[in-house]
Each structure stands twice: as C-alpha cells, then as structure tokens.
Amino acid sequence: MKKNYLIYFIILIIFIVNIINLKNLSLIDYDEGVLALQAKWFSSMGAEGKPFNFQTPPLFQIIIALFFKLFDYKEWVLPLLSIISSCLTIYIFFLFCIRIYNEKVALLSTPLFISTEYFLFFSKSGLSDATFLFFFLTALYFFYRALEDEKKSHFLLCGLFTLLACYTKYTGPILFLIYLIVSFTIAKKRNFSFYLFTIIIPVLLLLPYFIIFIRIVSIKGIFSRHSKLLGINHLKFLYYLIRFAPVIFISALFYRIKERNDYFILTIILTFFITLGFYYPYLRLAYPLIPFFALFSASFIYKFKRVRTYLCGIIILVNIFLSYDTIIYHSKIPSLISQKINSLCESYKINYIITATPPNILFNIFGDIMLTENQALRNTRINKLTGLDKRIIRKDINLIKGERQILFLGSNIFPEIDKKLLPFKFKAGYKEAIEFIDAPIYYKDVFNELRTKKQIYEILVLEMTKLNGIENDSLWQLCLESGVTIIKK
Incomplete structure (x- = not known):
C-alpha cells in the first residue's frame, strides 16, 4: 500500500x-484549432466557431464544449x-x-x-x-x-x-x-x-x-x-x-x-x-x-x-x-498574432478579416466566422436552427467591395494562396511578418513536410480604394477558396 x-x-x-x-x-497545432472551433460550435449551439465536420469523432469536442460553459472560451x-x-x-x-x-x-x-x-x-x-x-x-x-x-x-x-x-x-x-x-x-x-x-x-x-x-x-x-x-x-x-x-x-x-x-x-x-x-x-x-x-x-x-x-x-x-x-518548449505566438489582429481591427476600424492560416490562430480572433456554402451543413433546417444560415456567404455578393480597408492574415504554409496574394501585397498600407517556431517534436518528425520550412505569418492592411473593379473581384474569388476564412467583426 x-x-x-x-x-x-x-x-x-x-x-x-x-x-x-x-x-x-497556447494552441500551437493545426488540429488543436480544428477541435477548439468545433467545441465552440457545440458550446454555442452553432452560433460561433466552425461546424463539426466528422473529420474526427465528436466526444472530445463535446467535453471541451462543456468546459467552455464553465470557463468561457479559454484556449x-x-x-x-x-x-x-x-x-x-x-x-x-x-x-x-x-x-x-x-x-x-x-x-x-x-x-x-x-x-x-x-x-x-x-x-x-x-x-x-x-x-x-x-x-x-x-x-x-x-x-x-x-x-x-x-x-x-x-x-x-x-x-x-x-x-x-x-x-x-x-x-x-x-x-x-x-x-x-x-x-x-x-x-x-x-x-x-x-x-x-x-x-x-x-x-x-x-x-x-x-x-x-x-x-x-x-x-x-x-x-x-x-x-x-x-x-x-x-x-x-x-x-x-x-x-x-x-x-x-x-x-x-x-x-x-x-x-x-x-x-x-x-x-x-x-x-x-x-x-x-x-x-x-x-x-x-x-x-x-x-x-x-x-x-x-x-x-x-x-x-x-x-x-x-x-x-x-x-x-x-x-x-x-x-x-x-x-x-x-512553449510558444504564445499564435495568441499574440490573434491579439495583434484584434488590436489592428480596432485601430483601423476594420470590419472584415481575411485569413489563410491554421485554425488555431482563428480561435482567439474576435468576430463571426463566415462560412461558404460547402462548409455549412447540407441540411438547411439544421443550419436555420443553429443560426448557421446567418453566417453563410453567397458567392455572388461581394462583402468586401464597399469596404475602405480589410485586414489579411496569410501564412507561407499555404503557398498557393500566398502566391495569389502577392499582387495585393504591394497595395497594403500596413505590413508585418511574424515567425512561428513549432514544437520540437514536429521538427524531429522526418515525415513532416514543414519541418525544414520557416513558418511566417504576414499581416496586411489592404487599401480597397487602391483596387480597381477587376482586382476587387479577383480578391473576392480568393476569399472563397478552400483554406481561406472570412471573419466579420
């Protein structure tokens, strides 16, 4: 004994x-962000976060959702x-x-x-x-x-x-x-x-x-x-x-x-x-x-x-x-990036944030995560009951067209989106790059494709008045691509 x-x-x-x-x-992992946003969705009955997508079973997210009820949305x-x-x-x-x-x-x-x-x-x-x-x-x-x-x-x-x-x-x-x-x-x-x-x-x-x-x-x-x-x-x-x-x-x-x-x-x-x-x-x-x-x-x-x-x-x-x-090892960089975004949006009076980053960054950004039609549930009745229908984006309605400025948060771990964003970077009024160093265990994983790549996050405040109509529509199409998330303040 x-x-x-x-x-x-x-x-x-x-x-x-x-x-x-x-x-x-801090939430440093891509999948941590996925789980956290789904737990937020369960906890808020669909009003916040991202819908459960069956990528993993739901029990862990449901338990976290119950913890969120007790402690609020804390990472x-x-x-x-x-x-x-x-x-x-x-x-x-x-x-x-x-x-x-x-x-x-x-x-x-x-x-x-x-x-x-x-x-x-x-x-x-x-x-x-x-x-x-x-x-x-x-x-x-x-x-x-x-x-x-x-x-x-x-x-x-x-x-x-x-x-x-x-x-x-x-x-x-x-x-x-x-x-x-x-x-x-x-x-x-x-x-x-x-x-x-x-x-x-x-x-x-x-x-x-x-x-x-x-x-x-x-x-x-x-x-x-x-x-x-x-x-x-x-x-x-x-x-x-x-x-x-x-x-x-x-x-x-x-x-x-x-x-x-x-x-x-x-x-x-x-x-x-x-x-x-x-x-x-x-x-x-x-x-x-x-x-x-x-x-x-x-x-x-x-x-x-x-x-x-x-x-x-x-x-x-x-x-x-x-x-x-x-x-x-510990890193607060993901949280600090989110805090930086929240601060810039308040300073520049920005209504829309366009992100092409892992979901762990999204968790601490204030605002409503908008969803494209393929990200929402196929059952329209459930969408209505959970309030998801209010967050669904229509492709034919350009939400950012009338905005004076928008904030774009990108990452080089999504090279295709980063490449398409390149023409817009020259018209950004504010630019900042932040490096994130991942957990050592991931650098030791020889099958991890990102182990030899620096992870850089770029924050851009885009002046929409500098874009012509074609560029504006091109940017909107980029917003609708897989891996891109729109957050409405």
Missing part, C-alpha cells in the same frame, strides 16, 4: 507542475483536459501493470512511460490523444479484469470505455479486433456476456453516428477524404517508436515472452501496430503503443534484481535528456 502512495505522489507532482505551466500553453481548456486525462491514465496504467504482472513491475513501468517524449508532449497538448489513451487503456484494463473474473460489471465497464474511445478517435474500433483475437487465442472461457457487453452493444451504439456520418458526408465524400491517406506505412510508424521512445522500445525487444499475460500484451501491440500501419503516418497515432512497450521494458529490467532500480533511473534520465527541448 505504501508503494501506491508513491504513484499518488507522482500524479500530484505532474498535475501541479502542468497546472502551473498552463498559463504558458487553456484543451490542454487542461489533456492534463486531467494523463493523470488518470497514469493511475489506470499502474493498476493495469499490477494486474498483468505485479506491483514492482508497475512501479518500474509507470516512470518509464511518463518520461517518454510522447507522454511529455501529449500530456499537455490541446489534442485529443491524451483523452483517447485514457479511454483506450481503461477499456483494456476492464477487459482483462473481465477475462479474470467474468463479472458482468467489468464487461459493462469495458464496453463503456470502448465506446468512449471510439467516439474520441477513429482508431478506437481497433479495440474490437483486439477483443476478438484475444477471445479466440488466449481467453480460456467465453460466454455471451463477453460478446454482448464488449462488442455487440458498443457497435450498436456506434451505428447511429456512422449512419449520420454517411448521410451527411456520403460514402463518396468519406472515400475521397480518407482513401488518399491509406497505404503501407508500418516502417514509418516503427520510426516514430524508435525516434520518440528509443530506450524503452529497444529494451522491450529483449524481453522474453513466455507467459499468458505476455501474449495478451503482445496481441495488443501487434494488432494495433499492424492495423495502424495501413493509415497515414501521423506521429500521434502511435502514442497508445507506448505504455505497452514501457511494460515490456520494465519486465525486462525487472530480471536484474540488484541493479533494476539503477537501470530504470538511467533510462528515465536518457528519456528526459532526449525530450528536454520538448519539456521546456
């Missing part, structure tokens, strides 16, 4: 340190949820390790896991990965307990957290595949409750979402959206494991698998890795594998009775050394 207090102490320290650091955190709400989820994950992982092996292995596994660059980054990011890992790991914890005692309550809890994982990320349904493989290979006993609560009921509760998904996006739309992301990318995901958790990955390979529980963990790793490898190599998708490699790594170290504590300490120090730049 005394050893349990050590875990509580670790969780408390991580929570306090991250909460203190919360004021330094630190997203990392706050990740911090809470990560602390809960540490505790569940500790319990999971005790069940699989013993308390001593659990005490080795937990610090190995939380010292990896994966954990150190995602535990304080505004992405959904920390929350997903909590649901994913908790589902497997109760699944294992249900295999042990066959209690319906454990099967039910397994099904509940499986459902939550599936409604958080599209990698969640891999759990069903894990359950089926385990049931036919490792599980000695199987009863109807096993399939009913872990697979049948969660699948039935997922069906309404996917039916709505298909009806709104269409099968053709889903195919065009995801087919280009499919491929054979197992070696790329293997690179992520070696690059961001090298010591625990390599040491885990030396662990000799011989017990039933070893095969249970191996089944989770192989099923998730093989399935994941057929999708596009986003480094965050491999995050759920890290705790299981940490468990094998700790099991290998555990054999060295006299020096296992020292070995564990050395690995932790190496992990922290390799992750040092991630630990100390």
